[in-house]
Amino acid sequence: MKHILIPTDFSIRSLRVVHHVVDRFGAGEPLKIVMMHAMQMPGSIMDLMMLSRRSSHYDLITDDYKEASEILKNKYGSAIQSLKTEFLMGRSNGVFRNFLLYHNIDAIVCPAEFNFRKASPYSYDPAELIRKSNYPVHHVSLKKKERMLVSAMSELFEI
Amino acid sequence: MSIRVKILILFTALTVFIILLIAGGAYFLANQYSFTDFYKRLEIRAIIAARAALIKDRDNSATYTEIRNEHLERMPYEKEYFLKLDKEGHFNRPASLASLPGSFFEMVQLQRKANYRSGDIFYSGVVFGQDPDRYIVIVSARNDFGRRYMADLKHVLTICLGTAGILVLTAGFFFSRYILQPVRVMTARVKTIRAHNLHLRLDPPDSNDEMFELAQTFNNMLDRLETAFETQNNFVSNASHELGTPLTAIIGEAELALNKQRSDAEYRQSIQVILGEAERLEHITKSLLRLAQTGFGGKGQQRERLRVDELIFSVKDTIDQINPDNNVEIDYSMLPEDEAKLFILGDAQLLHLAFSNIVQNACKYSDNRPVSVALAATDTNIILLIQDQGIGIPASELPFIYDPFFRASNTSGYKGYGIGLPLSRNIIRLHGGNIIVNSQQGKGTEIRVTLPVA
Numbered sequence: 001m002k003h004i005l006i007p008t009d010f011s012i013r014s015l016r017v018v019h020h021v022v023d024r025f026g027a028g029e030p031l032k033i034v035m036m037h038a039m040q041m042p043g044s045i046m047d048l049m050m051l052s053r054r055s056s057h058y059d060l061i062t063d064d065y066k067e068a069s070e071i072l073k074n075k076y077g078s079a080i081q082s083l084k085t086e087f088l089m090g091r092s093n094g095v096f097r098n099f100l101l102y103h104n105i106d107a108i109v110c111p112a113e114f115n116f117r118k119a120s121p122y123s124y125d126p127a128e129l130i131r132k133s134n135y136p137v138h139h140v141s142l143k144k145k146e147r148m149l150v151s152a153m154s155e156l157f158e159i
Numbered sequence: 160m161s162i163r164v165k166i167l168i169l170f171t172a173l174t175v176f177i178i179l180l181i182a183g184g185a186y187f188l189a190n191q192y193s194f195t196d197f198y199k200r201l202e203i204r205a206i207i208a209a210r211a212a213l214i215k216d217r218d219n220s221a222t223y224t225e226i227r228n229e230h231l232e233r234m235p236y237e238k239e240y241f242l243k244l245d246k247e248g249h250f251n252r253p254a255s256l257a258s259l260p261g262s263f264f265e266m267v268q269l270q271r272k273a274n275y276r277s278g279d280i281f282y283s284g285v286v287f288g289q290d291p292d293r294y295i296v297i298v299s300a301r302n303d304f305g306r307r308y309m310a311d312l313k314h315v316l317t318i319c320l321g322t323a324g325i326l327v328l329t330a331g332f333f334f335s336r337y338i339l340q341p342v343r344v345m346t347a348r349v350k351t352i353r354a355h356n357l358h359l360r361l362d363p364p365d366s367n368d369e370m371f372e373l374a375q376t377f378n379n380m381l382d383r384l385e386t387a388f389e390t391q392n393n394f395v396s397n398a399s400h401e402l403g404t405p406l407t408a409i410i411g412e413a414e415l416a417l418n419k420q421r422s423d424a425e426y427r428q429s430i431q432v433i434l435g436e437a438e439r440l441e442h443i444t445k446s447l448l449r450l451a452q453t454g455f456g457g458k459g460q461q462r463e464r465l466r467v468d469e470l471i472f473s474v475k476d477t478i479d480q481i482n483p484d485n486n487v488e489i490d491y492s493m494l495p496e497d498e499a500k501l502f503i504l505g506d507a508q509l510l511h512l513a514f515s516n517i518v519q520n521a522c523k524y525s526d527n528r529p530v531s532v533a534l535a536a537t538d539t540n541i542i543l544l545i546q547d548q549g550i551g552i553p554a555s556e557l558p559f560i561y562d563p564f565f566r567a568s569n570t571s572g573y574k575g576y577g578i579g580l581p582l583s584r585n586i587i588r589l590h591g592g593n594i595i596v597n598s599q600q601g602k603g604t605e606i607r608v609t610l611p612v613a
Contacts, residue, residue, distance in 0.1 A: 074497065074500055075495055154546060
């Protein structure tokens with residue numbers, strides 16, 4: 001069993017890393033993939049108090065993203081045992097280390113050129129944390145096919 | 160009577176009734192309390208009067224008289240009566256007390272004190288002293304203060320009730336207006352829908368309430384109505400359009416076979432193709448007939464388990480026959496591993512019709528540039544993504560693409576009737592699916608079809 005972490009900004013593009021993960025690690029053992037979205041701790045005291053009960057950040061997960069991740073899970077049904085999306089709350093190395101330990105992560109896979117899109121005002125690009133984490137980090141480059149894009153969904157189909 | 164008036168009346172009546180109940184309760188309780196209070200006062204006066212008048216001890220008696228004169232203000236119509244009791248408990252009743260009932264005196268003797276009220280005059284009696292000097296002391300007075308107090312209370316409560324009634328009526332007026340607002344909007348919208356614009360739909364409110372359900376129900380009904388109406392209306396055009404494709408293939412094949420002498424095997428093959436197309440023709444006729452007969456009611460269609468990828472293959476075969484120059488590429492990269500996720504319940508002929516229409520359109524309007532048909536499965540749906548690099552659809556015309564016979568303004572160079580897409584959408588909707596068209600003029604079109612997994 002291998003546990004892989006992929007940072008995501010809920011774009012379909014970030015899900016394409018899964019193809020490479022399966023290519024690279026999929027042989028032999030089943031994969032557990034954690035798509036991680038990093039968010040800062042809110043600054044105000046009220047937000048902090050309600051943090052554990054808050055569920056508004058789940059609204060960030062778009063229907064397209066949900067569908068696309070289901071498609072991927074179905075495509076690699078035998079290789080991927082689970083593909084879930086988790087939120088990292090906080091910006092310190094310690095929080096990230098605990099997150100990695102909790103999910104039992106073996107390796108981190110990032111897209112090489114990642115145009116991070118802030119899904120919410122609290123979202124941030126966790127590249128810095130990943131670099132400092134001392135975990136094996138693999139960068140994959142997502143090739144872009146020359147094809148006109150109409151909807152976000154079609155991005156998934158360019159391996 | 161309109162629902163609005165009913166709501167108004169019901170709301171007002173209910174609220175006013177509740178206020179009335181509370182006001183009545185308050186009045187009743189206040190009344191009770193003011194009585195008890197007054198009886199207590201009378202009783203104390205009776206005891207002090209008895210002590211002042213009947214005690215033999217001079218000093219004590221003087222003190223009581225003093226207290227009485229100095230601190231106890233005389234009440235309106237205050238009167239005292241001292242009735243001496245003999246050994247058997249008999250006494251002489253003075254004429255001024257003739258109106259009091261016998262039971263009052265009995266109660267006084269039995270419980271050593273009792274109260275009685277006659278109109279505005281309140282009586283309180285106590286038994287005082289030991290045998291043989293036993294007296295019944297009765298003090299009576301009029302409860303002027305209590306009366307005034309109760310009258311004031313009544314006044315205030317009546318005013319409050321009146322004000323509240325008017326307030327509730329006004330609030331109810333706006334309340335009923337507010338409650339029925341969505342209904343009025345819906346009514347206005349439904350009124351605009353006629354036979355020529357059956358494609359219009361209600362905008363379901365954002366909330367997940369009964370109004371949303373109602374709007375949804377209306378929309379579903381309009382869906383069924385529209386499809387039934389359209390099929391009835393356009394059956395002939397649909398039929399000729401759909402029958403045209405296999406007929407073209409048959410004619411082409413026959414012409415090809417006839418234009419020079421050929422070998423037996425070649426004739427046999429041509430006839431095979433013609434037979435295949437004729438069979439398809441028969442299927443289509445049957446499907447169309449069924450489509451017309453059932454009016455998209457969902458009954459009478461033969462639903463079977465189909466594999467979508469096989470369906471897409473047969474669509475591609477058909478298109479290859481009709482248009483050998485096509486550039487359709489089936490993208491299986493997202494195909495699920497588990498084949499069970501590729502099955503849908505549906506009518507093979509109808510779905511074949513729908514998909515070949517869509518893919519054929521993609522080929523036609525992109526002048527045989529590459530068309531990709533991608534297939535993927537989520538946990539609940541099968542997604543088909545058909546992309547072309549054609550002329551696209553102008554954004555302003557996107558809302559009308561499902562109207563029968565509508566053709567976008569940039570399609571003048573292409574043959575067509577504006578029937579294919581509406582028919583395809585009807586068929587997909589019939590299967591519980593959905594179709595979304597994204598397009599950029601001059602760049603291409605992407606059609607996303609979702610169908611529920613069987």
